[in-house]
Amino acid sequence: MMPRPSKFTEHQILDAAARIIANSGVPAATMSAIAHALGAPSGSIYHRFQSRDELLGRLWLGKMAAFQRGFSAALQHDDPDDAAIAASLFVPQWVRSDRTGARIAIMHRREEFVGGGWPPDMEREARRLGKELDVVLDDITGRLFGEVSPTLKRSTRFAIIDIPYAGVRPHISRGEAPPPEIDNLVRAAAIASIRATRDTYTEPTRT
Template sequence: MPRPRLHDLDELMDVAERMAVDSGPAAVTVRALSQTAGVSNGAIYHAFGSRTALLARVWLRAAQRFLALQREAVRSASGGAVEAVVAAADAPAAFLIQQPVSARFLLAVAREELLGSGEIPDDLAAELRHLDRVLTELFGTLSDDVFARRDREAVAVVRDCVVELPTALLLRGNRSPDPPVRARLAAAVRAVLALTPPPPT
């Protein structure tokens, strides 16, 4: 059976992404995707190998979209290093507005679940793990820019600003990314960065 063309794969992933957001990840089965997308089971297995690999591929695509948006937000930030961290922290809100389905998919499907399943190819697992290194490098660069340090304690402060605060103020409560919420997030990030990190250990 021929492998679907690249644009068809993107369309299949679009359908799977929407199904996971609308009905939960468990609803994304090969049979359900086949019926919804009008593509044979065999073509889906041929393209992705397994249901878990399909979900991992959709997760990776969504995460790459998010990281591209975040990198551009940091690059375009004006006002210095602190505002670059504010831009990185605001990226989840911007992603929810610009690409709501991909953003909700990332919230619905845990990456650790995919990696722990043991059912995805090694190359795809390596791509997922590579995202950690991309984020670590971003945190280190921002830490250097703000604190002129890249030790664990300084990087942890940046990570709190870019990951923990958006999760607490926006993602965990499933709030709409409206201007007042984003303004509170920006104020919280600036307040945290005004504190000197603990000395390196």
């Protein structure tokens, strides 16, 4: 006899897991807790996911992929300075639009979503996301500074990722949306960081 199909979609299950993690942390997102949040028997979750590791891994990958799509789109401005500022401002904008997803992506590390390991397709997706971010950082670094070096790439990451992350983290931890003034502060700090790099960077001496 064929097993009964789950009446809950993958999206519904992942959404329930995301809400639990946002409210109580990753350890609280057990299969039984997720099932309870859905009003379903625990076994129904296994119709969609073979293990808790797979479920949490797909949740993390999905949120990171959503973030990177928006972040990469913000970098498409023709002017590199406008592109960098748009990318930095995308962070607080994204937090406002998906506070649960932002909490997962910004407040937690990938390692928290990996227990016994991920299936090969998920490992490939994680590597793809990492490479994709590396490529867009190389591109905007070259556009901003005329060349790409480890030092310049770190400076770019600081301006368009680290600064906005620092600005939104306190608000995420309090479960609130970043206020509008955060955008102004992120913009000013990112501009100042890029300007400081241009003023102080010297090309490494070749030996």
